Amino acid sequence: MKFGPVPLDEAAGAILAHSMRAPSPDGYASLTYKIAKGTVLTVQHLRDLAEDGVTQVVAARLEPGDVHEDAAAEQLAAAMLASGVGLRARRASTGRVNLVAEHTGIVSLDAAAILAANLVDPGITIATVPCWQRIAADGLVATIKIIPYAVPGDRLAQACAAARGAIGLHGAQIATLTLIETRIGPDTPPDKGRRAMAARAANFGAQLSPRIVVAHDAQAISAALADAPGEVLMILTGSATSDICDVAPQGVRHAGGQVDHYGMPVDPGNLLFLGRIGGKPVIGLPGCARSPALNGADWVLERVICGVPVTSADIAAMGVGGLLKEIHSRPMPRRGKNSA
Template sequence: MKFGPVPVAEAEGAYLAHGRVASDPANPESLVYTIPKGTRLTAQHLDDLTKNDVTDVIVARLEPGDLHEDEAAARIAAALCGPGLEAGEAATGRVNLRATSSGIVVVDAAAIDVINRINPAITVATVPEWARLGPRGLAVTVKIIPFAAPEQDVEEACTRGAGAVRLLEGQIASASLIETSVDAAEPSDKGRRSVKGRLDQFSVLLSERVVVRHRAEMLAKALTDAPGELLLILTGSATSDGEDVAPAAVRAAGGEVLHYGMPVDPGNLLFLGRIGERPVIGLPGCARSPALNGADWVMERVICGVPLEQIDIAGMGVGGLLKEIPSRPRPRDAQ
């Protein structure tokens, strides 16, 4: 691609780099109009520019082997677009990929890095991996910086990035939340409402409320009897150890605890396990708040079918220092 100023008389067929004002002889009520940036200049444009005393313009000229920005962006977007995403129309060298339903985004970060190093003209930006999106949520934007990109570089980007971004949709239809109480009083339904709000984002049906005393044998029976495909536990007293009441109840119900604790704050006191084929998440107390916490990251991946062994809780520490919730018993600033 050639870029730079040329006399107006030589600019036909080139792409205007900066909007310019031109005369419009066909519209006597409006003597001037603006030719937008990126317009492919015609003989009429040149005539109107000349009538407005414009002598030269800055343009881009495509050379053999170049692809126009819109075509280049469209090709790369189509290659990147995995299941659960759809590409929009190309405009000004940009194409967006959006979610077709609710889900979480899986990104081949290495492939995106390769694409962004092929040629500075070609750029791909994504949301963070595992980001939750609703229908029409923006997952990726492909942008060609200049007015064209070399076709061979575009083809390399398409090859390297094939299917690099996809959306995992919800795979679980129902969940049960078992709450425990440390005394005879029934706990507030604030926690249940917050959990239901999270499940509603993926159209997961929450079964009837169950509250049991904070004892391993009672909790184990409630887990066994619960109808949900996903089992959630919200204890009246925090799970302070992998041998505490809630993890012990999972084992007593014939299950196993795969991981206790997480390097995400709020969310440290979470555990992950299974009973038979059903995943179990021991929720931290911060799950009573609708604010983002570590439990969201684990719940979303479980709901969207990520195998439990592939949920890298220990790897969530970078970026895991989240905004503190107002109801926290011991605020960070006080410690």
């Protein structure tokens, strides 16, 4: 692509780089109209500009093999959506195509592929939300922006190859969850935690089965798990789970299940455990799950609801970016009075 000043008599078909005003072609000299940047200049445009004494314009002229910004953005969007899962592209405009969610879900990304595409040419760009972020229906997931008015076709092809199938959206795979709460003493705990978890399930169109509250005892938890109807089982204990052999993990084992992981490098959310009974995932929730605020349990629960496997390595990887909002009421805040 050639870019720069162009004599007016050579500018037909060029792309105007900066908006200009020209006398109206209707014969009234006092009237003007705007020729917007990005306009492909016609003979009439040039006549109108000449009427105002303009002799040259700053414009872009495509060369053989160049691809116009809108067409380039559309091609790159099509490549990214090659997997065809849960996303659609909006119409291109000024070199931009937005990718939006067709339904609520979590976003999966091939970060290395997107980086490779962004490295091909500074004028070819892809920006996305973070990997595994929850997105509502019609929410913006990514934007593709071609910065110049055109890019070389060979570089566009290289970027398309790098980014092919690099993004997807995973929707809910389950409809019901069971929350088992434990009590310390005879009193039923407040329903704050249940309300918070019901709202999290509702984000994906799922719901909780009827309330279950049992004593804070491994055998009681085991019996509740055995009878639980939900496709995903969650345990919210009245006393924090402080070891992989604590009451709630033992309850999972007594029910014939196994505990695959305990603890996570996300704060708040450290005291989470993950296991399974038969084909049902079991999530031991940290106490912070009683709050609707974002915590580590959200990141695990959302993947489980959407059928995305969560391994110990996945949980370990959550540590980068896992320092979430400060909780000023905690017994030992992260920042002391004398902290810098």
